[in-house]
Amino acid sequence: MSHDGARARALGLAPGTGTPGPTNTIVDVPGVRVGQVTIHEGTRLHTGVTAIVPVAVDVPGGRMPAGLFVGNGYGKLVGATQLVELGEIETPIVLTGTLSAFRAADALVSYVLDKPGNEGVESLNPVVGExxxxxxxxxxxxxxxxxxxxxxxxxxxxxxxxxxxxxxGTGTVALGFKGGIGSASRVVDLSEHGSCTVGVLTQTNFSGVLTVRGVPITPDEALSDAAESLAPQGNSCMLIVAVDAGLDSRQLTRVATRAVFGMARVGSDFAQGSGDYAIAFDGGERRGIPDAHLNPVFFAVQEAVAEAVLDSLFLATTTEGFNGHTKHAVPLGFVLEKCAAAGVFDR
Known part of the structure; x- marks a missing residue:
């Protein structure tokens, strides 16, 4: 099946009305970098690593305020309890496949210990999602x-x-189609507190009915090979949120909560086997923003999550995988036709 991917925004299907940053990805937040390794080996292996590297923790002794929200705890999030207890991260965040998470955590520890200036470190909390x-x-x-x-x-x-x-996201499956890595951002007006940028990165691998601007898109109607379109329920989603608003860990936990809420906008069924986790961190200077002024951030993170999930699917490609399994990409032509009939285009 041929597939020409495109971002939701380029198709006129971006959710919400917020303004994206220059790249409309998580790196629009100052001080955030992303690195990825992709592994394809015939039909046997489709996996990889995605690393989110905030500058503030990539230095000796670096720490950042952070919050975690667990929508459903069916997962292996390494480092979760200390993140919650102390309200901070002290390493980059690494994402990978489930059974490789523990080797990834060991490698992340090696990376941090080997940095000049960390010769005296004897305790470390690596954060690895899967x-x-x-x-x-x-x-x-x-x-x-x-x-x-x-x-x-x-x-x-x-x-x-x-x-x-x-x-x-190389081998992930989401909402009945081929999933992957997605990312989006929003520039947020905080009124008298200035502005900030909210950036999101998603690793999508969860079940439900793909919903684009309120329009359901099911594999049964979108694909000619409905039998191959069937996918297991659950299997999880990792959401990483970066902010430069100067929020504290308690407020970041509230932001992380809204990130999981954003999954509902694109059709997650929040199945019992889906480990749905959101980590939010903030590298901005403290501004003393009161909770009553956080609504723009809450709204922005939900929009950005929804757009990032759509992009993770819209930019994925049909993949022939292990044990004869195939997962098809979303047929964008069908999506455009159905959304046009529903009148939900921006253009």
């Missing part, structure tokens, strides 16, 4: 090595984030 890419990849082989993780970390940059079947 989703299960075993439908399309030989997950039991645990193919991610230290070299893969170090490459993703060391090559992280502020270039626009590559999306679709890349990095930790």
């Amino acid at each position: 989703t299960n890419d075993g439908y399309l990849s030989d997950i039991r082989s645990r193919p991610i090595t230290e070299a893969h993780v170090l490459q993703a970390l060391r090559t992280a940059s502020t270039a626009p984030v590559e999306q679709g079947c890349v990095g930790a």
